[in-house]
Amino acid sequence: MGLFSSLLGKTKPVQSNLDALFALPSASITLQSAAGMSCSGHAGVCFKPPSGQGFEEMQTEVVSLLSMDGTGGLRQQEDSYGYQWLVVEDVDIEQLVTRIHLVNSSLSDAGWGPQLLCSVFGLAELPTPDQAAVAETAGTPPELTAGPGRLLTSTAFLVYLFKRGTFYPFVPQGHERRDTEEELKLKSLVAGDVVVETDLDRWFPLWDLPVG
Amino acid sequence: MSTARNIPNDHGLTIRMFTTGLMLVLLYGAVIGLLIYFGISLAVVLVFAAVILFVQYWFSDKIALFGMGGHIVTPEQAPQLHGVIDRLCALADMKKPRVALADTDVPNAFATGRSPNSAVVCATSGLLRRLDESELEAVLAHELSHVAHRDVAVMTIASFLGMMAGMVTRIMLWTGLMGGFGGGNRGNNQGGQDNAALVELGVLVVSVVVYAISFLLTMALSRYRELAADRSGALLTGRPSALASALVKVTGEMSRIPTRDLRSAESFNAFYFTPAIAKNGVSLSTLFSTHPSLDKRLAQLSKIEAELGRPS
Numbered sequence: 001m002g003l004f005s006s007l008l009g010k011t012k013p014v015q016s017n018l019d020a021l022f023a024l025p026s027a028s029i030t031l032q033s034a035a036g037m038s039c040s041g042h043a044g045v046c047f048k049p050p051s052g053q054g055f056e057e058m059q060t061e062v063v064s065l066l067s068m069d070g071t072g073g074l075r076q077q078e079d080s081y082g083y084q085w086l087v088v089e090d091v092d093i094e095q096l097v098t099r100i101h102l103v104n105s106s107l108s109d110a111g112w113g114p115q116l117l118c119s120v121f122g123l124a125e126l127p128t129p130d131q132a133a134v135a136e137t138a139g140t141p142p143e144l145t146a147g148p149g150r151l152l153t154s155t156a157f158l159v160y161l162f163k164r165g166t167f168y169p170f171v172p173q174g175h176e177r178r179d180t181e182e183e184l185k186l187k188s189l190v191a192g193d194v195v196v197e198t199d200l201d202r203w204f205p206l207w208d209l210p211v212g
Numbered sequence: 213m214s215t216a217r218n219i220p221n222d223h224g225l226t227i228r229m230f231t232t233g234l235m236l237v238l239l240y241g242a243v244i245g246l247l248i249y250f251g252i253s254l255a256v257v258l259v260f261a262a263v264i265l266f267v268q269y270w271f272s273d274k275i276a277l278f279g280m281g282g283h284i285v286t287p288e289q290a291p292q293l294h295g296v297i298d299r300l301c302a303l304a305d306m307k308k309p310r311v312a313l314a315d316t317d318v319p320n321a322f323a324t325g326r327s328p329n330s331a332v333v334c335a336t337s338g339l340l341r342r343l344d345e346s347e348l349e350a351v352l353a354h355e356l357s358h359v360a361h362r363d364v365a366v367m368t369i370a371s372f373l374g375m376m377a378g379m380v381t382r383i384m385l386w387t388g389l390m391g392g393f394g395g396g397n398r399g400n401n402q403g404g405q406d407n408a409a410l411v412e413l414g415v416l417v418v419s420v421v422v423y424a425i426s427f428l429l430t431m432a433l434s435r436y437r438e439l440a441a442d443r444s445g446a447l448l449t450g451r452p453s454a455l456a457s458a459l460v461k462v463t464g465e466m467s468r469i470p471t472r473d474l475r476s477a478e479s480f481n482a483f484y485f486t487p488a489i490a491k492n493g494v495s496l497s498t499l500f501s502t503h504p505s506l507d508k509r510l511a512q513l514s515k516i517e518a519e520l521g522r523p524s
């Protein structure tokens with residue numbers, strides 16, 4: 001805020017740019033060809049639940065909307081910082097993005113935009129044909145087959161900052177450590193498809209992510 | 213039907229802040245007019261005051277940290293603290309300030325720095341020890357509000373008049389001591405000498421009065437900015453009661469801290485989340501206080517809590 005608006009105590013609330021979310025499926029395709037990675041099928045929306053009956057009702061409504069809509073999984077979880085997560089699972093990436101968009105737009109249209117922190121999309125490495133063959137002969141569960149036809153375990157994440165309308169990659173590595181090199185690599189790969197957050201200070205870490 | 217969020221503006225607070233600021237500005241104008249009328253060299257005084265104020269403003273973060281014994285901490289050194297601030301900044305869409313820790317058992321937090329780009333938020337180890345996560349988050353949201361509202365700049369500008377009036381007072385006293393007020397044993401123009409002495413005395417009186425008025429106004433403005441930061445912080449987290457609980461805990465603890473620690477914190481009250489006042493020390497009347505009373509702050513917070521619960 002400029003000094004004048006600080007003196008008057010006024011600020012314009014951020015205009016959300018939720019359409020940026022729909023660039024994610026094309027980023028997933030780019031990642032498949034360039035890095036052998038893809039969206040894992042796990043995603044979540046993070047928000048700060050305020051006190052008061054109004055928000056609780058809103059949250060119940062959104063959850064029931066989501067359950068009617070998709071076929072994938074849905075669960076609510078609170079993290080160690082007191083923020084709430086709505087975690088969605090869907091093997092169809094377009095469907096996944098639509099559901100995440102639904103959560104974000106429902107909350108922000110009802111005026112709860114200020115409570116929204118971010119949305120997170122899981123990324124995972126696509127198993128090579130060799131790995132798939134080994135998995136089949138060993139009789140492990142069908143998780144490791146190729147393509148987005150199955151849910152994969154996320155090793156990296158694309159975080160969408162609601163207030164900025166931008167994405168940034170996040171690669172956790174062990175306990176409270178992050179693989180910055182991998183993150184910068186991912187950034188250069190997806191920069192052509194999604195709007196990447198230019199201010200590196202805003203790439204804040206999300207430890208203990210409840211998104212799978 | 214789902215209810216949307218509907219927090220009405222607090223027009224009363226805005227009007228009071230605006231009026232206080234306006235009165236300070238009018239006082240500025242009156243003083244400058246008076247000084248010109250009395251023929252005082254305005255330039256010297258203004259330059260002096262401006263330089264001192266500028267230095268104080270520019271290095272406000274280093275000065276405050278040095279005074280409190282705070283040191284900057286990295287995310288590796290204080291992961292929990294950084295994590296909470298990270299998320300609050302993303303929620304508020306603001307640049308993350310530097311984070312500092314002060315090693316003292318007095319529970320408190322402050323924000324300093326000349327602009328949101330070079331701001332520092334500091335918490336004491338005493339605070340981290342006493343508050344739970346949601347209370348700590350509420351206090352940090354209050355401090356981040358100070359950064360976003362540029363309160364350091366605002367209060368520096370507001371205090372400029374008081375500082376200038378103080379300087380004029382001092383300069384007048386010096387010249388009075390050296391030149392002598394109404395000393396009739398010098399110069400042949402007795403009438404002229406008396407006139408000059410009277411003018412000097414007039415300026416001295418005026419500057420003292422101006423200093424007093426500007427002090428009261430600046431304190432009032434400080435109290436309103438504190439209430440505004442309380443309000444912003446509570447709305448950011450959406451949990452006014454967490455802030456209220458933190459306030460009660462911290463002010464309750466203040467009276468139990470051994471006197472020596474508190475006395476070292478008293479001089480820096482203006483920066484703090486809540487004034488570190490020793491119970492058996494001087495009791496400051498509300499007019500002289502940089503912070504509103506606990507009751508007033510709690511009343512505002514419970515009003516916000518009620519507003520949050522109300523359907524639109």
